[in-house]
Amino acid sequence: MRSILFIAFKLLTERKRQALVSTMGVAIGVAAFIAMSSVMNGFQIYFIKQAVDINAHITLKIEETDDPDRILKAVYGENIVADVLGSKPKDLKDKIIGYKHYLDKYEKDDRFIGIAPHLTGQAIVNYGTKEKSATLIGIEPALERRASVVDDYIELGNLDKIVTDRNSIIMGKLLARDLGIKEPGKKVTLVSPSGGIYTLKVVDFFNSGITSLDQSRVYMNLRTLQAILDKPNQVNELIIRVKDVNQAETLAAVISEDTGYYAESWQRAFSNFLQIFKMQNWITYMMVFAILIVSAFGIFNIMMMTVLEKKRDIAILKAIGYEDGEITRIFVFQGLLVGLIGALLGCLLGYLLEVWLASLRFDIVGIIRSSGFVLDRRPRYFVLGFIFAMVFAFFASFYPSWRASRLFPVDIFRSSV
């Protein structure tokens, strides 16, 4: 083995320029992989974490279904609906009947961390001359804390104030900004769908970083919202936090079966985003793999050239007793050495790129808000980049090495005289 390593190392280091070019190719590929994975996954993980944790792992709610009375199953079968022009939507029974029973039941189930009731509705919020529509969410803070992480995003930590002062609300940061509210303590007017007008005090702001939520949400005491919407003791959603987020889809089906209501897992609620992320990942990884493949071709090319140039050396090595397998290993080792140095250099470059990207400061306002790149800086991308580089280097060098081992020394001795 020592002789193989010695020859491989010498052959590689004495061809510095070629070795450097192929090493840099691998390094750039690995660095690109690390940086791009870090940026893409950082953004996605941040979004999923925020969105999933703030909303719910599972939401039990009333599903809008076709009016059973309008299904013409007797004539055409179950899935045929008669759409009568000019007819109005049927009044939806927007409440979960016996929700307290479900609260008690699921609270005791060790697959769940917490369950909390929600009453949601729409309203117009006025402040001075400005008015905005808002999504009102009535909550019970004690239960809410166990079922979501909403508390983490209340800027001044005044979630309990909506319990002590029932006429207080917590307003989305962007909604407050749009209304011109800059600090807590301001009173706003709320117009309910039935026309009721209520004056409420903004005691805190909700700032999740997810634009669509911060632009629309208003949290208030469940009892207050039940009074405003004239729905005493009613809730229309139960949010459930599960121990294993990956089990949400399965558990949602179980809950749906158990309650008869529609249980929506976070995967289903965010399926559009997850699909986009999946596509985004495909595109990103295809690009990165293209870079890695190009660098692998770099190794392949150089190894192939080396084998062609070193035919005489291969012949003499065989003559002095080196076996076919050893000749293969001499050249594969060169490829792996290029891969190893390239991968290590790529990891260093990737790390520096991450540091640089993390230091950049600029406002991102899209589906999330941030003042720079949100990076996922887990070591796994370094490990994966390293493994990919070594695998690519191995495959890129194997064929030329195998070709080298198949050379018949006598042919070379005869042809080089």
Place this chain on the structure above:
Amino acid sequence: MSVILEGRDIRKSIGESEILNGISIQISTGDFISIVGASGSGKSSLMYILGLLDSPTSGGVIIDDKEVDFGDAKLLSKIRNKKIGFVFQFHYLITELTAYENILIPMLKNGVNDRERLKQRCYDLIESLGLKGKEKRKPYQLSGGEQQRVAIARALANDPEIVMADEPTGNLDSKNSAMVMDVFLELNEKGRSVLMITHEMYLAEKTKKVLEIKDGLIVS
């Protein structure tokens, strides 16, 4: 004198043409055999088969009283490494390695790991072949004669029982040819067996036994 290597009724054909037509040869300890003949007579082919670089179409090679199995590539490599040293018309030195390193590689393959022993053996060979002071030079920094002497040192690295040389002076001027020939004669005087292929009669005449090959047969 004991027989080191024996070729029995060696035949070699490539396609339709018969290159060797049943050659038998014995090489014993202390032999210096030169094989002469015209180009294409089969001299090199015979050396490649005796040196286990090529296999015969029929016939066999006996080393240490055992017939060599040409299907066992591992065994052939092992015998080449330990028992046979090769010198060719072209030096075939690895250009990326120094003279010292070129001499080192057969020993590394042989599994010699004692650093001091490796160093000592290399420097002994360098000195005995008049290459002292040139051990750190790359092949392109050496003259033709020096390159060939490094190749001879590499062939001797594992102290083989027999050295096979295929036109070792073919690329050298008369002065360097004489110098290389002297090296072989000296090696033989010290008891090493040498098989040399040459087409230069004046060199062949310096050896102990001259065999002439014609049309794939030893004729004299």
